[in-house]
Amino acid sequence: MADEKKKTPCPTCMGKKVIDGICETSGEWRGKTEDGQVCTPDQTCPTCKGKGYVNS
Numbered sequence: 001m002a003d004e005k006k007k008t009p010c011p012t013c014m015g016k017k018v019i020d021g022i023c024e025t026s027g028e029w030r031g032k033t034e035d036g037q038v039c040t041p042d043q044t045c046p047t048c049k050g051k052g053y054v055n056s
């Protein structure tokens, strides 16, 4: 057996290491923001912790 470590691209971030921020619009936020839109910032992928791959 070859002693190689398999690294699988993270399925959560697709190897990008970060999760893209998502903008959503909801009436709930109207008044909290100018246009009722709330965006989450890009964040380090919690699945691979920013490595872009996971050990399998």
Ligand SMILES: [Zn+2]
Binding pocket: 010, 011, 012, 013, 014, 015, 016, 017, 018, 045, 046, 047, 048, 049, 050, 051, 052, 053
């Ligand atoms: Zn990831």
